[in-house]
Amino acid sequence: MGFMLLRRLGQAFLILIGVAAITFVLLYALPADPARMLAGRSATAQTVASIRHELGLDQPLLVQFWTYLSGLLQGDLGRSYAQKTEVWTLIVARLPATLTLMAAGILVEVVLGITFGTIAAVKRGGTVDRVVMMASFVGVSAPQFVVALLLLYVFAVTLGWFPMSGYGSFAHVVLPAMTLGVLGAGWYARMVRSAMIDVLNQDYVRTARAKGLSSRRIIFRHALPNAILPIVAMIGIDIGQFMGGVVVVEAVYGWPGIGQLAWQAIQQVDIPIIMGVTLTSALAIVTGNLVADVIAPFIDPRIRTS
Amino acid sequence: MGIVRSLLRQPTAVFGLVVVILVVVLALAAPLIAPFSPDEQMFDGLTLEGAPMPPGGQFLLGTDTLGRDLLSRMLYGARTSLIIGLVANGIAVTIGLFIGIVAGYLRGLAGNILMRFTDLMMAFPALLLAIVLAALLRPSLWIVAMVIALVNWVQVARIVYTETRGLVERDFIMAERSLGAGHGRILFLHILPHLVPTAIVWGTLGIATTVLLEATLSFLGIGVQPPEPSWGNIIFESQSYFQAAPWLVFFPGMVILLTALAFNLVGDALRDILDPTQRGRG
Numbered sequence: 001m002g003f004m005l006l007r008r009l010g011q012a013f014l015i016l017i018g019v020a021a022i023t024f025v026l027l028y029a030l031p032a033d034p035a036r037m038l039a040g041r042s043a044t045a046q047t048v049a050s051i052r053h054e055l056g057l058d059q060p061l062l063v064q065f066w067t068y069l070s071g072l073l074q075g076d077l078g079r080s081y082a083q084k085t086e087v088w089t090l091i092v093a094r095l096p097a098t099l100t101l102m103a104a105g106i107l108v109e110v111v112l113g114i115t116f117g118t119i120a121a122v123k124r125g126g127t128v129d130r131v132v133m134m135a136s137f138v139g140v141s142a143p144q145f146v147v148a149l150l151l152l153y154v155f156a157v158t159l160g161w162f163p164m165s166g167y168g169s170f171a172h173v174v175l176p177a178m179t180l181g182v183l184g185a186g187w188y189a190r191m192v193r194s195a196m197i198d199v200l201n202q203d204y205v206r207t208a209r210a211k212g213l214s215s216r217r218i219i220f221r222h223a224l225p226n227a228i229l230p231i232v233a234m235i236g237i238d239i240g241q242f243m244g245g246v247v248v249v250e251a252v253y254g255w256p257g258i259g260q261l262a263w264q265a266i267q268q269v270d271i272p273i274i275m276g277v278t279l280t281s282a283l284a285i286v287t288g289n290l291v292a293d294v295i296a297p298f299i300d301p302r303i304r305t306s
Numbered sequence: 307m308g309i310v311r312s313l314l315r316q317p318t319a320v321f322g323l324v325v326v327i328l329v330v331v332l333a334l335a336a337p338l339i340a341p342f343s344p345d346e347q348m349f350d351g352l353t354l355e356g357a358p359m360p361p362g363g364q365f366l367l368g369t370d371t372l373g374r375d376l377l378s379r380m381l382y383g384a385r386t387s388l389i390i391g392l393v394a395n396g397i398a399v400t401i402g403l404f405i406g407i408v409a410g411y412l413r414g415l416a417g418n419i420l421m422r423f424t425d426l427m428m429a430f431p432a433l434l435l436a437i438v439l440a441a442l443l444r445p446s447l448w449i450v451a452m453v454i455a456l457v458n459w460v461q462v463a464r465i466v467y468t469e470t471r472g473l474v475e476r477d478f479i480m481a482e483r484s485l486g487a488g489h490g491r492i493l494f495l496h497i498l499p500h501l502v503p504t505a506i507v508w509g510t511l512g513i514a515t516t517v518l519l520e521a522t523l524s525f526l527g528i529g530v531q532p533p534e535p536s537w538g539n540i541i542f543e544s545q546s547y548f549q550a551a552p553w554l555v556f557f558p559g560m561v562i563l564l565t566a567l568a569f570n571l572v573g574d575a576l577r578d579i580l581d582p583t584q585r586g587r588g
Contacts, residue, residue: 018426023435030442134318137574141566143518145525146541146559149548157549244433248522262434263526266441274438281431 005294012286019282020072020275024065027271034081034269055081068275077279078272080265087276091258095280097167098257101180101249102242104173106235108181113188114228120189121196121227122219132189139186144245148179148252165254176253180245184238191234196227229299236292240285312579313572322571329565333384340378341366344535347373358544358551367557370540371547379535380558386536387565390451390520395512397455399505402462407501409463410470411493424463432457436519440528450529454519462508466501473497503580511573514566521562537562 035052036043052058056067071078077087120129155175156164162175199205200223208218250259258277265273313319332339342365352373353359361368367376409420439453473479474497482492523529524538525545532539537558544554 015426015429018423019429022426022430026439027442030439137318137567137570138563141514141518141570142563143521143525143538143559143566145522146555146562149541149545149555150559153548153552153555240429240431243431247434247437248526251526263437266438269442278431278434278438281434282429285429285431 008290008293012290015286016279016282017069020069020279021065023275023278024068025061027274028061028064034271037269038081072279077276080273081270082265082268083270087272090261090273091276091280094256094258094261097255098246098250098259100173101176101246101255101257102239104177105180105184105242106238108177109184109188109238110231110235112181112185113231114192114224115189116185117189117192118196118219118224118227120193121200122215124197129193132186132193136186136190139183142183144179144183144248145252147183148176148249151175151178152252165252167254167256176249176255179249179252180242184241188231188234191230192227195230196223199223199227229296232295232299233292236288236290239288240281243281243284309576309579313575316575316578318571319575322568322575325564325568326572329384329568330388332381333388336381336385340375340381342375342378344374344379344382345533346375349373358547358554360551361553361557368551368553370554371544371551376540376554376557379540380537380561383535383537383540383558384561384565386447386530386534387517387520387562390447390454390530390536391513391516391569393448394451394454394520395458395509395516397451398458398512398516399462399509401455401459402508403466403501403505405459406463406466407470407493407497410467411474411489411497413471421467424460424467427457427460428464430457432460433519433522436523437526437528440523441526445523445528445531447530447534450520450523453523454516458512458515458519462504462512465504465508469501469504470497473500503576507573507577507580510569510576514569514573517562517566517569 033048035048035055035057039048039051049058056064059067068078075088077091079085080087080090083090116128116132116135120126120132123129152164152175155161162171166172205218205223208222209215213222246257246259247263248259249255250257251263254260258280262274262277264270265277313323350364350373352369358371358373359365359369361376365375365377367380370376370379405420405424409417409424411417412420436453436457439456440450443449443453445453479492479496482496487496520529520536521538521541524536525542527539527542529538530536532543540558541555544551548555
């Protein structure tokens with residue numbers, strides 16, 4: 001177990017270095033020129049050249065990458081080109097907003113998923129079951145930005161229940177969290193449903209039934225705890241999906257998280273910030289998968305023996 | 307034809323198939339059925355106050371903020387979405403097939419390197435990567451297709467890799483090898499045909515992902531550039547106006563949803579039919 005964990009940590013570390021390398025090459029090989037962007041339209045070639053020198057952009061790519069990497073290994077993500085602030089500081093300042101949004105979104109997914117997945121499994125073939133199966137497809141087929149705009153139109157513009165955009169109170173979280181959560185909930189419900197059906201067909205459930213336990217007790221005490229196992233793994237994987245979706249959702253709702261930070265940086269070709277956010281996202285994805293793998297044997301003893 | 311018959315037995319697949327065919331036909335016939343030119347700013351296309359016309363009347367789905375006919379723009383937008391869907395996903399499936407087969411067949415060092423690279427790509431936040439690339443590349447239709455292909459091949463490669471690994475172990479491949487068949491013959495005549503179902507399934511499911519990704523990039527203003535219409539950029543152009551003219555978001559949004567849903571339903575049904583071991587799984 002300890003050895004496995006070490007190996008996985010080593011792999012995760014290598015993957016992050018790889019992500020850094022690929023992003024770096026992509027960003028600096030692209031035609032967009034951060035120095036010209038900073039200098040502005042009317043700048044002379046000389047000004048652009050001096051800015052380029054100042055940012056270290058006139059050095060060979062390999063040297064630049066080495067500088068970046070050695071900084072990275074010491075926990076230094078560099079400084080923003082436009083704002084001159086430490087990238088790390090900028091990201092840390094934005095992180096709470098994004099984490100709040102993700103947590104709220106995952107909460108919506110899990111609550112809706114478990115509720116409707118369980119009902120669908122217990123009343124198989126019923127209306128809820130059919131709606132869940134269809135909703136899981138609609139969820140992966142609906143564009144997030146359209147859902148975001150529609151929720152805004154119905155609940156903020158027409159009904160006025162929630163604010164249009166902004167950050168700070170519970171009311172602000174509801175619509176963005178719904179946008180992220182409602183779409184994913186279908187798949188969660190589907191997973192819970194199929195796991196629940198498996199569990200309900202097992203001998204120990206039949207035993208419980210034969211003992212004369214109420215079906216409520218069987219479902220909630222005996223079946224459900226086993227049926228929600230796959231959800232844990234799913235949350236780990238889901239974090240990756242969220243990191244992408246966050247850019248869109250934060251753009252629509254004016255949510256001041258790292259997605260918005262990335263979006264502003266992209267428009268200014270502020271490469272250190274883009275690198276920082278990409279790496280933070282990759283870190284979240286790798287950690288999510290790692291945690292899901294590491295936790296799995298603790299909640300499901302069957303995995304431990306194999 | 308057994309596949310088609312099995313498809314027609316599932317109501318959801320039939321629904322998906324009908325929508326797919328409808329979208330394809332409408333896209334192909336866009337120049338014939340579009341009531342107006344998609345780019346023409348109609349002199350009577352705005353109200354006296356300069357607002358877009360609501361649906362109904364002369365302009366069936368209303369007009370956009372520049373007084374252009376929304377229905378015509380959406381019909382031409384279907385072409386953009388489908389072209390990008392087919393091209394981008396075609397490239398993605400090809401790359402995925404190639405890397406998956408080679409890595410699964412070669413194993414050893416080369417195979418290992420390819421699969422570690424695939425693992426690396428799995429750790430990339432795909433949408434973020436696509437947004438960064440599209441934004442910095444000053445996009446055109448083809449660039450958008452390339453960017454989408456670049457982030458979408460990973461999943462196909464993983465699945466093809468696993469399948470190839472399984473196939474290589476099978477007796478008929480060993481028999482073929484002992485008969486003296488070369489690598490090329492084994493790969494193309496014996497392994498590739500077994501992967502056709504996977505390619506078909508992902509060739510369909512992937513279009514849904516691609517259509518959504520294109521719409522998202524265009525919505526952010528870094529996909530297909532106006533005035534060339536795409537479902538995503540119609541919404542991008544009118545989003546600041548959507549409180550007053552919600553249909554400008556609603557109609558294209560519904561079309562994106564329906565198209566992606568249709569490809570997902572057909573793809574999922576194909577997976578059930580072509581691969582019985584996957585039946586009933588997520």
